Amino acid sequence: MTKRDRGDDIETGTDIGVPIKLEAAIGAEIRRLRKRQDMTMAALAESAGLSQGMLSKIETGQTSPSLATLSALADALAVPISAFFGTLEQSRDVSYVPAGQGLGIDRRGTRAGHLYHLLGHSLRGDLAVEPYMITLDRESEPYEEFRHAGMEFIHMLSGRVIYRHGERLFPLGPGNSLFFDALAPHGPSKLLELPATYLSVICYGRQREG
Structure with a gap:
């Protein structure tokens, strides 16, 4: 749970x-x-x-x-x-989703203290969309090894981090955004100012059965 x-x-x-x-x-x-x-x-x-x-x-x-x-x-x-x-x-x-709420989700980053809250869900169609609010606090650790299918969009709301995508590093502060191919290793490399929150929207094609 x-x-x-x-x-x-x-x-x-x-x-x-x-x-x-x-x-x-x-x-x-x-x-x-x-x-x-x-x-x-x-x-x-x-x-x-x-x-x-x-x-x-x-x-x-x-x-x-x-x-x-x-x-x-x-x-x-x-x-x-x-x-x-x-x-x-x-x-x-x-x-x-009422303000400040969302469905708590266990994802790989939770092991590093990254808290995920699902903000919506798509039920139909060939495209799956997963919007998350991610929170990093004093108990969080850097984690650069996220890899998954599809594209991801990140928009920083508060705090500051250095975010890695592949071999490149990007400074993210309030208002900064990043859009990238999620198959490359990615994730927050340095946590500069906590707590930090950012919106993450992951899009990928659904696999059709049969």
């Missing part, structure tokens, strides 16, 4: 403008898929490596499951992770 176990708020707007809490929508879909397979909560929890209490909180929208937890539940239900977002299709991919 992520550090923020109480459930962060990402809300999805429906066509009539009524916000739906993302955790509640995901939890309801997990419960629906479980019941459709005539699986008990105990059986699903055991298969996914969770406690029944945690699964109950997830199904009732009381907590935000990490990406690893969603993956384990998807495997246990024999469905893709995207199935948990099925009921949100009607939203036409509109996500609303």
Whole structure:
């Protein structure tokens, strides 16, 4: 689970403008898929490596499951992770995140003290877009070895860092931006002024099954 176990708020707007809490929508879909397979909560929890209490909180929208937890539940239900977002299709991919909030996500950089909060999600189409708010604080460490498919855009909001992309170094302060091929090694090389926050938007092509 992520550090923020109480459930962060990402809300999805429906066509009539009524916000739906993302955790509640995901939890309801997990419960629906479980019941459709005539699986008990105990059986699903055991298969996914969770406690029944945690699964109950997830199904009732009381907590935000990490990406690893969603993956384990998807495997246990024999469905893709995207199935948990099925009921949100009607939203036409509109996500609303209240100020200062977002879904805590475990990514490789969290090991170096980089805190990720997902600010939205795309459900359909050939292009996947992942917008994150990333926070670096006194417990964070430099990490230059991020590599992943697609392109990435970074816009610095506060603090100052030296950011490496490949063999080049770029000073990033408030208002500075960087757009690059994410296959090259990249990441903050020096943390000059903390805390630091920046917006990171990752775009990549979805892999089609079959």
